[in-house]
Amino acid sequence: MKKNTFSMIDENGNEVVYDVLFTFDNDETGKSYIAYTDNTRDEAGNIQVFASTYDPENPESKLEAIETEKEWKVIETILETLQEEIKNKKNGNEDNEQ
Numbered sequence: 001m002k003k004n005t006f007s008m009i010d011e012n013g014n015e016v017v018y019d020v021l022f023t024f025d026n027d028e029t030g031k032s033y034i035a036y037t038d039n040t041r042d043e044a045g046n047i048q049v050f051a052s053t054y055d056p057e058n059p060e061s062k063l064e065a066i067e068t069e070k071e072w073k074v075i076e077t078i079l080e081t082l083q084e085e086i087k088n089k090k091n092g093n094e095d096n097e098q
Helices: 069-097
Strands: 005-009 015-026 031-037 050-054
Touching: 015 069, 031 069, 050 069
Parallel strands: none
Antiparallel strands: 005 015, 015 031, 031 050
């Protein structure tokens, strides 16, 4: 399976490759969102995840900042749901192996 990736130049001029975690459209805001990671970890050891809005019709468009707390809440809810599904799938697989 080929990973969906893209690259951007960071503030130091280095090219950073990001893995796309998921994208979705929100009818309420009329925007498209992307969640992505560079697979680095924060101080607590968690993989850092970023989110932005984007224009899926224009591959040359820039990623834009999330503007509202409501938008962040939607993204956080999706991330939490995915994390729980992965955790449950992993636990289910472990149970099947015993």
